[in-house]
Amino acid sequence: MDFPSDGWVPGPFGLDALKGSTVQAGRTVLAVAHHLTAATRLADVMPLLETDRRVAVAYTAAPASAITGGLDAHLRDLGGLVLPWRQAISTRWDLVVAAGHGMLEKLHGPVMTVSHGAGPGKLLPRYAGSGPLSARPVSGLIRERLVVGGRVVPSSIVLPHDRHLEMLERECPEARPVAFAGGDPCLDRLVASLPYRTEYRRALGVRPGRRLVFVSSTWNGDSLLGRHPDLLLRVAAGLPRDRYQVVAALHPNVWSFHGRRQVMAWHADCLRLGVRLFPPEEGWRAGLVAADVLVGDHGSVTCYGAAIGVPVLLGTFPEDSVAPGTHVAGLGALAPRVDWDRPLAPQLEEAAHAFSGRVHAAMRGAISSRPGEAARLIRGEMYRLLRLPDRDRPPDVEPVPLPVPSGLRAA
Secondary structure, eight states: OOOOTTSOOOSSSSTTTTTSOSSOOSEEEEEEESSHHHHHHHHHHTHHHHTOTTEEEEEEEOSOOSOOTTHHHHHHHHTSEEEOHHHHTTSBOSEEEESSOSSGGGSBSOEEEOOSSSSSOBBOOOOOSSSOOOOOOBTTOOHHHHEETTEEOOSEEEESSHHHHHHHHHHOGGGGGGEEEOOOHHHHHHHHHGGGHHHHHHHTTOOTTOEEEEEEEOSSTTSHHHHOTTHHHHHHHHSOTTTEEEEEEEOHHHHHHHOHHHHHHHTHHHHHTTOEEOOSSSSHHHHHHHOSEEEEOSSHHHHHHHHTTOOEEESOOOGGGBOTTSHHHHHHHHSOBOOTTSOHHHHHHHHGGGOOHHHHHHHHHHHOSSTTOHHHHHHHHHHHHHTOOOOSSOOOOOOOOOOOOBTOSOO
16 A cells, blocks of 8 residues: 555544544544455445544555455545554544454454355365364354454444344354344345346346346355356357356455456456456446346355345355355255256256245345345444434435446447
8 A cells, every 4th residue: 555654644533633634523433344355345334424524434454364455456446544554453443343353353442343245154164284173163253253362352243134143142152242133235235226127237238138147156166166267168158149148256355366367367268258257346236136047156146146036056056165054055955056067058047947036035034134224223333332323314225336347348
């Protein structure tokens, strides 16, 4: 990042807060991004506060993740004040908001955490080593990250579903008293975007009579892309271009770890075949609303697609990576699998018969037990921690923006 020579960013916080303040906010809030995925979820949450002149918001990147490529540039592109971590941990805050865990105990102020995906549903990948095997915790509910030095780090933990509270009770009972079900702001925005499906399809250049196939892969070796590195080329080459259009979303960690130039280079042949690749920050949600069918895996995007009415075909589904009894396991129990030795087109058509309005509604209910309420509940909790009265006007649930994928051209 580009910081002043002393590495300190002046702004409306810390001991010198009043020296340059034009608008004197009464409260300061720090948004902490651990990786690009977390930063995109904060983009759903922080606007709930940023319009309030009583509040000044700054951003920082926590050096607690091994996958941070592109994070600094993304935070700069947001246009907010971005502080170096050293300054962030040396300043007192009225509220800290994070969509991840790790090193939050170093910050001074009440911490609120939110989920950065569709809620806890995966098991933590098992580390390599020579020690004996042990049970794996559920990602997002890992006791060693929630409790540090004999104290629960967050003052408030927002989980999407009541079921997640029960899971937290099992994984880390000490943290259960500060947790509550606050819904899923990403799912709420997707549902609010459904009336604009025609506009999203027009922005993607979907011609009448063509079906939009959305391909989604999470990250790591057991993901769809990890199991099939030539995934997008196989899908694009195997579908008639006069009947199908393909868009794809790869987990932000894929872009962060390998680099944008490398990801785009690996998929240059796919782009020439008309595949449109969404950038990691945004666009995938509009594409999901526009889609007719989804080929995915055990990632959050696949679950969101099933929740908003998109028939799902699983290109891979590693059962041993999924937490039993979760919404992800539920999707794996009902969605058909791709047979990669058969033509893909008829399988896409068959996938629609595995789903119904009742099944999609059940998936939606399995992700969030507070549908449509996440913005109100999360904002109310932030104001409670800030010791400020909430505003009278309820927060708006904004539709997602129009998509601008890579490779957008006439196909």
